[in-house]
Amino acid sequence: MSLVRKRRQTRQISIGKVKIGSDAPISVQSMTNTQTQDVEATVNQILSLEKAGCEIIRVAVPDMEAAEAIEKIKQRITIPIIADIHFDFRLALASARAGADALRINPGNIGEAEKIRAVVDCAKDHGILIRIGVNAGSLEKEIEQRLGITAEAMVESALRNIKILEDLDFYNIKVSLKASDVSRTVKAYRLLASKTNVPFHVGVTEAGGLYAGITKSAIGIGMLLAEGLGDTLRVSLTRDPVEEIRTGYEILRALGIRSRGPELISCPTCGRCKIDLFKIAEQAEKALLERSSQIKVAIMGCVVNGPGEAKEADIGIAGGDGMGILFKKGKVIRKIDQDKLVDQLLSEIDTMTENSEELNGKKE
Numbered sequence: 001m002s003l004v005r006k007r008r009q010t011r012q013i014s015i016g017k018v019k020i021g022s023d024a025p026i027s028v029q030s031m032t033n034t035q036t037q038d039v040e041a042t043v044n045q046i047l048s049l050e051k052a053g054c055e056i057i058r059v060a061v062p063d064m065e066a067a068e069a070i071e072k073i074k075q076r077i078t079i080p081i082i083a084d085i086h087f088d089f090r091l092a093l094a095s096a097r098a099g100a101d102a103l104r105i106n107p108g109n110i111g112e113a114e115k116i117r118a119v120v121d122c123a124k125d126h127g128i129l130i131r132i133g134v135n136a137g138s139l140e141k142e143i144e145q146r147l148g149i150t151a152e153a154m155v156e157s158a159l160r161n162i163k164i165l166e167d168l169d170f171y172n173i174k175v176s177l178k179a180s181d182v183s184r185t186v187k188a189y190r191l192l193a194s195k196t197n198v199p200f201h202v203g204v205t206e207a208g209g210l211y212a213g214i215t216k217s218a219i220g221i222g223m224l225l226a227e228g229l230g231d232t233l234r235v236s237l238t239r240d241p242v243e244e245i246r247t248g249y250e251i252l253r254a255l256g257i258r259s260r261g262p263e264l265i266s267c268p269t270c271g272r273c274k275i276d277l278f279k280i281a282e283q284a285e286k287a288l289l290e291r292s293s294q295i296k297v298a299i300m301g302c303v304v305n306g307p308g309e310a311k312e313a314d315i316g317i318a319g320g321d322g323m324g325i326l327f328k329k330g331k332v333i334r335k336i337d338q339d340k341l342v343d344q345l346l347s348e349i350d351t352m353t354e355n356s357e358e359l360n361g362k363k364e
Helices: 039-052 064-074 089-097 113-126 141-147 151-167 182-193 210-226 241-254 277-288 338-363
Strands: 013-015 018-020 027-031 056-060 081-084 102-105 129-135 173-178 200-202 263-266 296-300 315-319 323-328 331-337
Touching: 013 129, 027 241, 039 056, 039 064, 039 241, 056 064, 064 081, 064 089, 081 089, 089 102, 089 113, 102 113, 113 129, 129 151, 141 151, 151 173, 151 182, 173 182, 182 200, 182 210, 200 210, 210 241, 263 277, 277 296, 277 315, 277 338, 315 338, 323 338, 331 338
Parallel strands: 027 056, 056 081, 081 102, 102 129, 129 173, 173 200, 263 296, 296 315
Antiparallel strands: 013 018, 315 323, 323 331
């Protein structure tokens, strides 16, 4: 029995070449933490994120220099870019003209109607999307005074802002409803789901550092995805954004929705472990991020139980005392010096991938 309910049907939109909503794959995105006007640093970070599987990237646009930098950044990356705008509608216009594929705004804080219309007209002219970003911490004062900082208030804000854009005949929209706690976030998306067919960007904002952030995100995003809610996602961590991408794909993999690259399983270690399994597992995990083969890889702590316990894995290694073994489907292939375990594992994976590609080519 599947953990995941039927996906909520929405209008289908696009950010650049990435389709969003309806039956399109759920996309994993992140946000840079560089100064956007520092083109070199921003490009380098985006390229690292691309390697990790990031499909959409958002950049902060606090000033005109950052908006204008988007043009140079776009020339050196392949994934679509969202300009994150607050308050100043002129930054939205400049970002669109510089080549942004989407704008993230809260229409309620852009200002008077003519400024919102200018942003919408510019988005229409450039054929780009607008993401309405509703955060519990920055609701319209009138709504907050009446409803408090609640899921109901977040939904009212979202519906109000969707109406503003749709009244201007603009429908190329997605919406996010984020709070720093799981319960309000999940409740808000549930409440909004039946009131609009706008695609959802899901996540828990200000989730925290590595452990708190992963835990909140896995529960919050996981609950929503399991209920069929969510078309793009971002895991928010106070870490290198590459960790956000890794976590996003692991959430999707755990639910059986999407997988990217090899799946890594490893034992928690015990008194039989004679190697530094923590270090080996981390080395392997980072290296596997850049490999696309859909195989299961095991990193086990001892040769006594390792191959048997991980016999469902396509390939794996198990440590000994100065030596280790390489195994496939539970069968030992050869012994390896401990300091060469990861290198030999990766080399074997690459060979398996090449052979698989050759076989597939012959079949075609």
